[in-house]
Amino acid sequence: MSITPHDNSDIYNPLEGNAPDLKVKLHENSDEHVSIIIVHKDRPEYLNICLQSIAVTSFNNNYEIIVVDNGSGKESQEFLNDIEGEVKVVRNEKNIYWSAACNKGVQAADKNSKYFIFLHCDIVVTNPGWIDLLINVSEAQQSGLVGIDTKTYMMGNQRIDFLQEYVLLMTREAWDDIGPWPEQLPQIGPSFVLTMKAQMRGHKPQIMKNQIVHHYQIFSLNISEWERMTEQARAILPKLMTDVRSSAI
Numbered sequence: 001m002s003i004t005p006h007d008n009s010d011i012y013n014p015l016e017g018n019a020p021d022l023k024v025k026l027h028e029n030s031d032e033h034v035s036i037i038i039v040h041k042d043r044p045e046y047l048n049i050c051l052q053s054i055a056v057t058s059f060n061n062n063y064e065i066i067v068v069d070n071g072s073g074k075e076s077q078e079f080l081n082d083i084e085g086e087v088k089v090v091r092n093e094k095n096i097y098w099s100a101a102c103n104k105g106v107q108a109a110d111k112n113s114k115y116f117i118f119l120h121c122d123i124v125v126t127n128p129g130w131i132d133l134l135i136n137v138s139e140a141q142q143s144g145l146v147g148i149d150t151k152t153y154m155m156g157n158q159r160i161d162f163l164q165e166y167v168l169l170m171t172r173e174a175w176d177d178i179g180p181w182p183e184q185l186p187q188i189g190p191s192f193v194l195t196m197k198a199q200m201r202g203h204k205p206q207i208m209k210n211q212i213v214h215h216y217q218i219f220s221l222n223i224s225e226w227e228r229m230t231e232q233a234r235a236i237l238p239k240l241m242t243d244v245r246s247s248a249i
Contacts, residue, residue, distance in 0.1 A: 037105030097186035122216035144174025144203030162195035
């Protein structure tokens, strides 16, 4: 993947400062409404564990859960029937992949939500202060985008770190400015674009060191899908980055 570097080298440092490692007293929980958006396809056993972990670790917070299902089969639909009502369920007739599913989740979210937390369905929350920690980093660092892990892209000779999407908090203010998720990149590359947009438009993406989840890292694409989407990302990213830079001027 090769993109001509921009003259402003600051944009190639999308993660601001050192990763904050915070301690939060549980009674100091945020009262701000949070929408937790979980994208799912045919993994009801992992989704069940994910939802249970949220329930037992997030009792001090004001949140809602939205499960966006990407055309799962009968077993998953039966599980979704069981949980619907306790959580919001958005059902897609086919697999629309990560970006479009996240966008549908935001559309279904409570209009009063100040924060969106995007999750893979194979996440287990392990830290009872996880929501507070993400929000506190956002507020303390004036960041519109907070994650817990990074990946690296090579663009020409430039290494660029970006936030991984499997646990990612975004403020509504940032969403209104840099959203939605780029549906031109259904699964490969959208978090890179979103991180760079956040950096260029002053939303100061942050990485948090606190261990708050376990990620099973279940591979959701078959090899042919992965190869097709990787080639698609390589073809589309240069134009998307040009558009991102133009919007930041």
